[in-house]
Amino acid sequence: MRKSVFKGLFTMALVTLSSIASHALEVGEKAPSFEAPSTLGTIRLADYLGKKDVLLAFYLADFTPV
């Protein structure tokens, strides 16, 4: 009985961990800050805070449709 409880807790912990690891960002959450190279120099999310809204569009690759 006790063993199965531990097993259950362990499974729950694993599920929680994996959901954190592959957690897709959702509405209402803070956008992770970043700094990355771009065609127009280094881009920092922080540079736009308080100034502009940002549309961050992930896409698959250049020279592909859409």
Added chain:
Amino acid sequence: MTAFQRDLKNFEKLNTQVLGVSSDSVATHQEFSEKYGLRFPLIADEKGKLATLYGRPGRAAFIIDKKGIVRFVHKGVPDNRVLLDELEKLRE
């Protein structure tokens, strides 16, 4: 990305910075931008760091407000009308 360029003025009118992200290098992005006349930055996420930070979203667009909060997530092929509508809502 060319669809964003076509509507870039409309995004700019809504005080929105468009940023494209893929795992291509800056050099490839530059070639791509020149060929299609893209005037907004394309981020080179070669190691996928940014994609990981945002939960490996695949093809998706995030609207982030001035406070840095995610206000809208559009999965799949982006639809400018939907995105512009959401940006307008933020202004209400």
